[in-house]
Amino acid sequence: MDTPASLRDRKKLRTREQLIESASELFAERGFDAVTVSEIAERAWVSERTFFRYFASKEDVLWPDSEEQLAQFAAVIESRPADEHPLAAVHGAMTMLAQAIGMDAGPALARAELVAETPSLVARDMVEHSKWEAAVAGAIRSRTGAEESSVAPEMVAVVAGGALKVSFERWVQAGAKSDLSELIDGAFAAIQEAIRD
Structure with missing residues (x-):
């Protein structure tokens, strides 16, 4: 049975993976420079503030x-x-x-x-x-x-x-x-x- 802590950790890991996956898709579609952090967050269904909880910059998503x-x-x-x-x-x-x-x-x-x-x-x-x-x-x-x-x-x-x-x-x-x-x-x-x- 999941504890609240383990469930929270799994959700955080999933959010991180969604951000990486969304960024990869957008970079492949349009190139790195043409994609904004806001667009990555939107595709991952999170806020821009949430993005910055996981990554300090757009570049960091490429070297997660x-x-x-x-x-x-x-x-x-x-x-x-x-x-x-x-x-x-x-x-x-x-x-x-x-x-x-x-x-x-x-x-x-x-x-x-x-x-x-x-x-x-x-x-x-x-x-x-x-x-x-x-x-x-x-x-x-x-x-x-x-x-x-x-x-x-x-x-x-x-x-x-x-x-x-x-x-x-x-x-x-x-x-x-x-x-x-x-x-x-x-x-x-x-x-x-x-x-x-």
């Missing part, structure tokens, strides 16, 4: 679970085998991420296409990438015990971030029909070749 996903990704990196090289640990975590994206490619592909066609979203996308690199660097620093003065965790994050960026862009260009995990594996293999050369 960013903080949670970053925390989960960092936790996976930290939980990888202790004797695994930091770059290999990130590679392993990224493969798991790619498999999760592959199961539900729609939102990631739709967002990438919106960013590509909307100059106003490019800056936010870069911020998200920077947050990703910071989370990776923090996880590497935590698992290796690297000194604050060491640049190694940041370098691992930048290299891994480059591999993910190139792989993801190729995956998007292929309309999400290629295997993102395989693209990531290829990018990391190219890094290893470059290091050996």
